[in-house]
Amino acid sequence: MPTLFAVSSADIADHALRAVQKLLVELDGAGAVVIASADGFELAHGGRATVAPARLAALVSSFAALGEVASRESGIGTPRCLVIDASDGRLVVRCMQLRGQSIVVVVLADAGMLLGRVLHVLAAAEQLMGHP
C-alpha cells in the first residue's frame, strides 16, 4: 500500500490527495505521484518511490511553465504533457485544473510502464478534476 501525504491544509489539498490516491490505484506500478500548485508548492504526494516531493513540485512547475512558453513560441498550441524519458523510467507531467486552481501532476513511472497508459489515465483524470 503506497504512503499518502497531504501537505496544504486547504480544501484543495484534500482533493489533491484523493486524486493522488486514485492515480496510484489506476497506475498500478507507478513509483510516485506528486501534485503541485502551478507556482511550485507541493499539494499532495504518494507512492513507494523515494522522492523529495517538495523539490519535485518546484521542478515540475518550472518544467510545465517552460513547456507552455516553448509550445506558444513554437506555435503548437497548449501543451498536454511533458515527458522525460530517462534510462530507468519516465516522468510524465500534465497541467490541469483542480476546482478552478491550476495544478501540475507528475507521475514517476518505471521503464516497463506503457507511456500510452500513463497519458490516457492522466487525460481521464483531467476530465474528472475539471468538474466539481
Next chain:
Amino acid sequence: MKDFKIVFTGTPGAGKTTAIAALSDTPPVTTEVRNSDARLDKAHTTVGLDFGQVDIGDGQCVRLFGTPGQARFEFMWRIVATDAAGLVLLIDNSRPDPLADFAAYLDAWRDLLPNMSCVAGIGRTEGRARPTVDDHADLLASRGLVFPVVAVDVRRRDDVLMLVDMVLALAQTRA
C-alpha cells in the same frame, strides 16, 4: 556577432521580470503563473525563467536571463547561470529585512561570484530610505566582496541599461 549573457536574480518582487521587459528589444519570454503564496504581495510569480535580448551596437547583443526569486527554485539559478558573464542582483528595499535578503543571495551565489562580474541594484529605496545603499555596500565589504551597489528603479529602461553597462564594463576589465 559577439554576445553576452547576463543573469538577473534577487528577491521575489524585486523586479527581475520588469527589468528584462524594460530593456529587451524583443517581447520577453516569461514564465509567470498565478501566485498562491500569501506572504508575497503580488499576483503572479516567475517559476521558470525570463528571457530577453538587447542590441548594444557594434554587432553586439546581450542576452538577458531572469531567475525565479524564491529559494525553492534555487535549482534554476544554477541552470540559468551556466556560462553567464555577469550577474545583476536585485534587492527589494521595501521587504522586511533587505540586508538579510542581500546576505542570503550572496551566500547562495558565493561559489559563482568569483567568476562573474556582478552589480547589485537596490530597488524601492524611495519608499524606504534605510538600509541605505551604503549599508548594503558595507555588508558586501564585510564579506570581502567588492562590486557596485546602486539604487535603481527597474521600471526605467535607462536604469536597467546602467546596470547592464556596469556589468559589461566589469567584464571587460576581467577579460
